[in-house]
Amino acid sequence: MDRAEVDAKIRSLIEPFNKKGVEIKDETTFQNDLEFDSLTVMDFVAEIEDEFDIIISMNQQAEIENYGQLVDAVHKLQADA
């Protein structure tokens, strides 16, 4: 799956969590722009993990602050899997 396909999939997965309808750009941050709390993060990460059949450990999550970084990380993880 190339980066654009990963991006498209994650974009559809994030929709139900994007309650305020924030415009999603690569630099959109989860904590400040999307205001995800820890429970939302857990549910959202679980959706992505199930969709791509990968693990995004908390250690990896700590490095991911914005949307673009998430797409990059998932793209790499699913290519390695």
Added chain:
Amino acid sequence: MSEGIIQPDQPETHEAHAGDKDLFSKFDDIIALREGLLSQGREDPFNLVMEKVLSPTRAICNGRETILLGTYNYMGMTFDPDVVEAGKQALADFGSGTTGSRVLNGTYQGHKECEEALREFYDMDHAMVFSTGYQANLGIISTIAGKGDYIVLDIDSHASIWDGCAMGNAEVVPFKHNDIEAMEKRLKRIPEGAGKLVVLEGVYSMLGDVAPLAEMVAVAKKYGAMVLVDEAHSMGFIGENGRGVVEDAGVIDDVDFIIGTFSKSVGTVGGFCVSNHPKFEIMRLVCRPYVFTASLPPSVVATAATSIRKLMHGSNKRAHLWENSKNLHSGLRELGFKLGTEEPQSAIIAVIMPDLEKGAHMWEALIRNGLYVNLARPPATPAGMTLLRCSLCAEHSEEEVGQILEIFEKAGKETGII
């Protein structure tokens, strides 16, 4: 999940603001929140002082005689005459403290006797006593799961488990609370050859719910994981011999490590890990929270050992504690309170409050009427709930449970919650 006060169990990272000089400015939000709560003229739920302790179930709190329903003193051992006597004797014979690490000058006869009592209690080969329960989780988890290993844990785990994960170098993979399928999916995705540790709790302390350990331990074993179960809130009264939910679920022989504490049913302070792992004793040399701290005072290990031995024969007390738990659960339900579990699953009954403000109001009404419970609030609670957490004691009489229900009814009506 822990009795965490106003902090989440998972460690937070505070964002620094540009230009800040005062390192304390990162706490401004929490300072404001606390001041807001206190400015409404409320008693501070997190600053209660017990001026006198009359028994395991009664104290003078803020000048009032109060029934204690939030102490985790499940078996009421704190004033047991044999336990108190053992502590006095050890204090006289061995002095007030060891002033040393377990691996240097801090292992006395009493520490060995305490570990012996634990081995007998759990019928396991090895027991290691830590200075607190927090250090037991911190030490064992951070030491056994290293770089390249995976820790799979319940998202509602206690702060000491999260901190053990944070202190080590393993990959940390949480799953949805008590969700067997979510746990299995994660285990399945771990790369082949990686070491795996599954961390579970017998009783989760926020809602008082029990984990489906029979299924979870079987799944963990299917994927070749080692299993650690924290039984802090079950020791002494769940399972035929009081060994915890692992015993009740019939999986104690499949579990690699049980973590426990002396600060609940045992009635003093300290923590431990018991295990049948043939190499377990090496932990005493490599586990930093065990090595780099002073050992427990002789009086503490003497009270703990005496208490543990008495808990082996505590079946009558155990039965009474379950009666209390059932009576309180059904009584609160009949009064119209919303509870954390459908059925009483442990000695913790969590009463769910509509929001933080009403919860704080209700807590204050209870304390004014002479009843102490724990106020638990987000982010320490699951799903952002505000809870009034009640933990029962085997020494609560049937009449006392009746009194507790009367106070709940009065306070609930005063605050408009029921």
